[in-house]
Amino acid sequence: MSFSRRDFLKASAAGIAIGAFPGLAFASSELIKKKGQRVVVVGGGFGGATAAKYIRKWSNNKIEVVLIERNPMFISCPMSNTVLGGGRTIDDLTMSYDELKKKYGIKLIKGEVTAIDPEKQTVMLASGHLKYDRLIVSPGVDFMYDKVEGLNESVANISITHAWKAGAQTVLLRKQLESMPDGGVFAISIPKGPYRCPPGPYERACQVAHYFKENKPKSKVLVLDANPDIVSKKGLFMAAWKELYPDMVEYRPNALVTKVDVASKIAKTEFDDVKADVLNVIPPMKAGAVADMAGLANVDGRWCGVDFLTYESKVHKGIHVIGDAVSAALPKSGHMATSQAKVCAAAVIELMQGKQPDQNPTIANTCYSMVSGNEAVHVANVYRFNAEKQAMISAEGGGVSAKRSELEGAFAGYWLKNILNDVLL
């Protein structure tokens, strides 16, 4: 039995890891001294900001809430495809976190979580640490760049965008479309589901086509879909492409992009090489990195399994996961994230007060897609908890628009206004 140098290094590395981790908590400064009951929320998107606000609101401000968010401003991903079409600017979709602080007394920390210790109920940041009674993780999605050879984060930031988180890449993609010559090709690659915002890529094809129709009518939109068919609102999108943008949008099913050539803007699928003037590759997705810090992504190593009465993780007690990161038969939408956040907020308050959470959570989803400058289509559904299956199940009666309309286009705008107010004001 020899103990190799390698084994020794491994053992000592493990020793250091175990020894240093709790040590860090004591060595680093406690950012805000914990006095009463506290919930820490990681991630201030639709899910996290809503959870933070509703815990304050529904606990009559009795529970302290600390919200950790790395971005200085909230930027709405819903409706961000209209920035590409020209209907909105990114500023129209940008909101401040100030009201959450002022109106609800939420303590906002700008920063990134570096580690989570479920046993010590502690969250680490570069600047120090925070203790919690319950933790809500709303990490959104991260991109699996390694599934597309040649693609990585820096390429996405400067050249082949995904623009699947609203912000700088959305603005860059719009600029790329503006600089493209008339007669050029815009190609969008859609990953296999599940991914954030199922109808989003098809809406994007409409918005880019809308821009081309008005500004560059000889150009093409090429949709490379890794899925065997249009994932959401199929008939409505096909009608929009045929009737509003004839001979402009080409749809290719089963077109999984596995490789890109950055310099020549070529996307390689199993069948052929596609050359584009503007290439937009949406990589496969998984739960945001914060979920990995506590090993919460227990479903396919990508998504987080939760109890749908409380959104408590199946991996760790006391840690809840909401939004796109959750593994569920629910669409990964902004409205769903806010609805999950409210179920979670209500349950967290009950649990912290030693009471039983609501046993019949029932939530609704309404998701609008803009198919032109002023017309929209929707998908709507109610979901209710099924105790036998321990899952959220689609209720009766859901469906999509009968046809696209300007009326729904107007409703889409009001949806955005009302939901942003509900999340942030």
Added chain:
Amino acid sequence: MIMSRTLLVVFGMLFCAAAQADVDKHARNLAASCSACHGTGGNSEGGMPVLAGLDKVLFVNQMKDFKSGARPATVMHQHAKGYTDEEFELLADFFSAQKRH
């Protein structure tokens, strides 16, 4: 004996109050999902109707008409079919009690 009966009544009242609170919370939780379109507490900022302070009978009737198709809609006929008549009553209770801004 009288004491215990009084106690029983007190406990009964407490139990009812707790049960009522649970119903109210369930109604609140149900209604929370509506605010994406209809605004927080039913105070829509425009477009979709304001539900805050809406008469209970009117609310329930509208929902039943959406469900049956008697009142045409772009979205609400689909949502209405997803809820039970009891849930319409709970939602009506909640929204009618909300202050209009």
